[in-house]
Amino acid sequence: xxxxxxxxxxxxxxxxxxxxxxxxxxxxxxxxxxxxxxxxxxxxxxxxxxxxxxxxxxxxxxxxxxxxxxxxxxxxxxxxxxxxxxxxxxxxxxxxxxxxxxxxxxxxxxxxxxxxxxxxxxxxxxxxxxxxxxxxxxxxxxxxxxxxxxxxxxxxxxxxxxxxxxxxxxxxxxxxxxxxxxxxxxxxxxxxxxxxxxxx
Numbered sequence: 710x711x712x713x714x715x716x717x718x719x720x721x722x723x724x725x726x727x728x729x730x731x732x733x734x735x736x737x738x739x740x741x742x743x744x745x746x747x748x749x750x751x752x753x754x755x756x757x758x759x760x761x762x763x764x765x766x767x768x769x770x771x772x773x774x775x776x777x778x779x780x781x782x783x784x785x786x787x788x789x790x791x792x793x794x795x796x797x798x799x800x801x802x803x804x805x806x807x808x809x810x811x812x813x814x815x816x817x818x819x820x821x822x823x824x825x826x827x828x829x830x831x832x833x834x835x836x837x838x839x840x841x842x843x844x845x846x847x848x849x850x851x852x853x854x855x856x857x858x859x860x861x862x863x864x865x866x867x868x869x870x871x872x873x874x875x876x877x878x879x880x881x882x883x884x885x886x887x888x889x890x891x892x893x894x895x896x897x898x899x900x901x902x903x904x905x906x907x908x909x
Contacts, residue, residue: 715739749776759782774804802874811839821864835876848890
């Protein structure tokens with residue numbers, strides 16, 4: 710496993726316009742503090758990388774995606790869920806806050822998202838673009854193998870919460886994607902899309 714730790718002393722890349730590619734998702738980038746980028750530009754692609762850590766921003770990877778994100782996973786941070794804290798009334802997403810581009814093969818497998826009043830989605834907060842082959846899974850994390858230890862449940866909290874997308878906009882699409890709740894909790898209703906604005 711190849712890993713890279715990026716600590717809280719840095720700020721997000723303001724406009725990421727290059728390429729970042731791992732080899733068969735065997736690269737993990739651990740973020741603490743700021744997310745990876747403010748904006749992923751239209752000519753940029755991030756591919757085959759796992760991200761983990763504790764981030765404040767509108768999306769764990771980036772605030773806005775105008776480019777292409779392929780086979781990116783947001784996973785657990787050690788034996789605990791990674792965290793995303795969304796500030797204010799913003800759109801928050803497990804991968805990006807606002808998607809104007811393409812997300813293909815995005816997975817959110819170990820992330821808690823917290824927003825006071827925002828619209829939250831497991832993959833994207835607000836979607837104007839394309840989401841394909843996305844996976845969001847809800848389950849419990851065992852903190853210790855000792856029977857007396859408690860479980861930490863992956864959870865999303867905000868004003869409007871969707872398992873995959875918080876809000877879907879006109880001419881956007883979600884295909885071949887699913888969210889699954891392994892906890893089978895009767896008190897945890899999972900809504901795929903929290904709200905839809907398909908008007909002209």
